[in-house]
Amino acid sequence: MTEFLQQLLNGLSLGAIYALIALGYTMVYGILRFINFAHSDVFMVGAFIGYFAGEHLPQGTVWGGLCALAAAMLGCAVLGILIERLVYRPLRGGPTLNVLITAIGVSLFLEYTGQLVFGATPRSFPQIFPAKTIAVGGLIVSTSQVLVIVVAGALMVALQFAVYRTKIGMAMRAVSLNPRAAQLVGVNIDVVISFTFALGSALAAAGGVLYALNYPSIDPLMGVAPGLKAFVAAVLGGIGNIPGAALGALILGMTETFVDGSRWSTYKDAIAFAVLIGILLFRPAGLLGRYTPEKV
Amino acid sequence: MPKPLIALIAAVVAAFGVSYFSDRIDPYYLDVMTGVGINIILAVSLNLVNGYTGQFSLGHAGFMSVGAYLSASITVLAGPRILGDSGGTALQQGLLFLCALIAGGLGAALAGLAVGIPSLRLKGDYLALVTLGFGEIIRVIFQNVDALGGALGLNGIPNYTTFFWVYAFAALTVYVVACLVRSTYGRGFIATHDDEIASEAVGLNTTRYKIVAFVVGAFFAGVAGGLYGHFKMTITPTGFDFTKSIEIVVMVILGGMGNTPGVILAAILLTLLPEVLRSVDEYRMVIYSLLLIVLMLVRPKGLFNFDYAGIFTRLRGRPRATPS
């Protein structure tokens, strides 16, 4: 029983991190209808910013940790806005496949420049938050895991607030429903899009720092695998749907953790995809996605 | 004899000719050219699925790996028994190789069927993910099957691939795709791409077209995989991951979706580019990625998507025909 609860905790923690990344994918998709391949590398950049910030901040303190987290989120928000302005905006209105290729280009650029500049050897992420392990019954709970769940939860609540209670959030929803109509009623699309990218990138950065806290080995290619899983999670939940992304990430995190501890652990990646395919067969628009019938 | 068939035969004969003199060619250049040929097969076959039929498939490398493993299994495991200790004559080896390649292609085609059918209800990005997932599932399966070498992969594959085989099959791929596209099937593919609902409304069985595109594309990807395996003599599961699929997708998009000559040119360019950039090894991928970004910003329709008809009418001095 304790093993089951332990795995549950592990799965929750992993799922929370995937959720943070998945949210960015789903938000951008909701507004622009395209998959931002470079998102997983923004996650990586966030981890590295946290790494460098952590070196200059006192270790093991809560406020030091929060500063590093804030620095990472801010830095990546700027990065996200930059990428959007320089690379994606000129291609807006054209076929989405072109932007996709450009996104792949940006992703590769970030990865390989990272390897060039930071070197390929993994670095050890500093202990920016206080870390302890507590035994609760037979369960071993690490404060890092709890931190991940708490921070991810808080950020998601903040996101819900931003999207449903603020003006810009309303603008985001309007643009995702119908960009032309939104423009007609006076929404500044450029600002909304930039804001969406900034938000998504900031969340990815938070994901990066929290991931690095739990698995303290960072390298320029660290975003590839979690990015793919998060993308799967976003689609699983219905791409473009914010609660869907969180749900999909949770399911994926749990599935992965339980498969990991079983006999079939090496088929873990395959099983995650098989689950996805299975679900898509019955709900082709994802779990919470709306199957919008195409009107002719 | 219809013109395309003449072109095909001419290409095959030319490939044979070059192959005959291949000992005089520098093995490194031969190696690169062989690589180009294999990529042409991959890009043109994917173009049928992504370009003409508009089905966004991200799992082409998965079909390639099925073909590679299947054909390699035949030549490595069954080969010695069929050919005997002496290794067989060149003709016997050639026949065995051809059979292995076709078998690999058929296996991949079957996989294409298995992927195509369930994916029919899915649109755009969901389809992309499912095909990507399929590629990953295949990779994980191969990684866990010890009989196929597991993580180390299969090695000691006989070096049967020659310039002739690669370019003969490349010519065949282009021929088959071109013929398909020009036939009523082709009209079906393009109709499905342009507007699936309208096509269904006029009675086209879009399901059939989508599946045919998938299966034919997968067949040739499998053949390319077989050629690849007998070229590099070693195959590993991780070599056919989604990064490889993305590489092929980039060739198709850069060449201009649905534009076979453009796709061929893009395949050649993107295979030669890393070789040319070897002198700046550390910056190679950085330059490649920047080039991708710049190319898409500057020529979004695809690098080689020339308006051929427009060029000819302009050359003849007539005003360009406006698109209807």
Place this chain on the structure above:
Amino acid sequence: MAAVAALAALSAPAFSQETIKIGEYASLTGKEAAFGQSSHKGTLLFIEGANAAGGVLGRQVELVSDDNQSKQGESATIVKKLIFRDKVVGILGEVASMRSLEAAPICQVYKVPMISPSSTNPRVTQIGSYIFRVCFIDPFQGTVMAKFAKETLKMHRVALVTSVSSAYSVGLSKYFRERFTNDGGEVAIEQKYTEGDKDFNAQLTAIKAAGVEGIYVSGYYTEAALICKQARELGITVPLFGGDGWEAPELIEIGGDAVEGCYYSTHFSPQMDTPGVRAFVARFRARYGGETPDAMAALGYDSAGVMLDAIRRAGSTHGPAIRDALAATKDYDGVTGMTTMDKDRNASKAAVVIVVKDGKFKFVQSVAP
């Protein structure tokens, strides 16, 4: 004056002054860039040193390196380029057995000697008579740790953790298990993971439930460090141990306190107190901005050394001659120990067992073949 100059020019050495080219194919970028870059640095250091000391056979040595991006298929093309365009006389590479297996058949066919610095899968040298390696092979390394665990650590019941995406890890686990069970021990449970995984809580929870005395982790330090860390966090107190893939300063950096008291087998220890090793470490640090060499770097260094030594002994840059000289290598004094080529063209050399104590690597014992 002109006559003297002309005389000087006429009495120039008879043999050509062009460089001896040695080729190297390595994963300088991509997924396994950490290992490839390390190996490359060691190789380069040796060649620079050799050149400073006058080169080989009176000629300077030029290292032609090419990057295979850790990708399948690249090594074969690179090796053909090195042989036919760059006209190298010998080839060094690779760290990963997968990629060595790709390039070896080509080197064999074109009769260019190839030395792998750290591919440990037995099949690599089985490709042909021109393929060598300067490291020990997995069967030996697996047995080293099995012996150590059984006899020195007195363990009877262990767990095995294998990376299925690495042929190296799969091989090592297999040989460890064979020897350990042969000696009467029991492998209670085996858990698997894939390279790049960061979360091992699931596997470790299962291992904890099995109640073992030790855990053998046959993969690389990138995951091993995290495995140790998470094991300790889950309350597992037994020692973990592994193979030469553990060898890197990052093991302690990332693993921290969790790797205290853990063991691994390897080829080399920068702590080994021989003048050769100390000089190598010092020169490496000076050349590469304070970085400490790991086993890959040391093996890269020795692979270059053995190659140049063979060329010197052969007295020529003719392929077959170098090959014969390589096969005859005996007691080459490298930084990874005395290297002698056995009849299978593998290096017959001792392994060292290292323990992590007080945040440092400490030499425990040497295990001879």
